[in-house]
Ligand code: ATP
């Protein structure tokens with residue numbers, strides 16, 4: 001029986017990269033039926049919200065979604081739609097694989113690690129207020145429950161993916177209570193996994209080490225904001241945001257989306273690199289046990305990369321989004 005997957009095109013470059021990702025998945029022979037729902041700017045006037053209930057309902061029903069980035073309207077009291085979706089569906093783990101590819105220029109060779117970012121609290125808890133006119137406070141929330149959950153997820157991922165080490169990132173020397181709690185949870189749970197090496201690194205030192213010796217890392221687990229910043233930096237290490245896939249995972253529901261945003265500067269110009277959306281699709285296919293289809297697309301990508309001449313502009317090539325996707329389809 002075909003698996004139904006919710007498809008959300010999103011805003012900016014979203015529709016361009018998601019529509020070619022869908023074409024490529026369909027070409028791979030995966031047994032999927034799409035349920036397309038709109039969110040973001042295109043529905044804002046009609047529903048007065050960029051995230052109407054039917055979007056949430058569709059994802060809750062199908063349990064799996066592939067989505068493009070969505071613009072958060074400025075003003076009007078809207079919080080980030082992407083963040084709202086993660087919190088509403090309790091997608092507590094944000095999984096971002098970082099990998100260097102043969103044929104793609106990048107700062108380091110043989111990079112292959114996964115960032116697991118806590119997705120529901122930290123400085124993204126959304127508790128912010130002015131104190132009078134001249135000061136503002138943002139509250140950072142760290143709970144034992146969410147910390148245990150994300151750390152456990154990271155170790156389980158390491159086990160499943162036969163990885164050797166999990167590194168926790170924190171700033172517990174300064175934020176002794178909040179990051180201190182996260183670190184304690186990490187150390188407790190690490191004790192349950194004797195076959196996996198565990199270590200913890202302070203976020204500033206980690207920034208240097210990741211740039212110098214990214215090959216030393218396997219699975220990295222971090223509270224929300226550190227995970228956010230490190231994953232954009234890590235994407236830069238291996239060729240940029242156009243290459244970075246992501247998944248938001250909860251206990252039952254998973255939403256796959258590229259790490260990049262709507263990139264308004266290149267939207268609608270057939271310039272966007274669809275690789276992050278395509279790699280997110282591969283993660284989605286593996287999640288629903290469509291391994292054969294996933295492998296076919298993986299192989300096609302590495303063939304195209306090795307040729308090195310057929311790339312999008314951000315990677316030094318001259319192909320448009322559609323032409324590049326066509327190149328991949330030819331190699332499936
Ligand atoms: P948002 O507010 O939605 O995050 P943004 O302005 O931060 O939007 P990003 O999408 O995060 O934009 O992109 C940051 C930069 O990286 C932009 O200059 C954009 O052109 C580039 N970029 C992002 N994604 C891609 C992509 N898929 N292909 C090529 N360039 C990209």
Ligand code: MG
Pocket residue numbers: 260261262
């Ligand atoms: Mg951005």
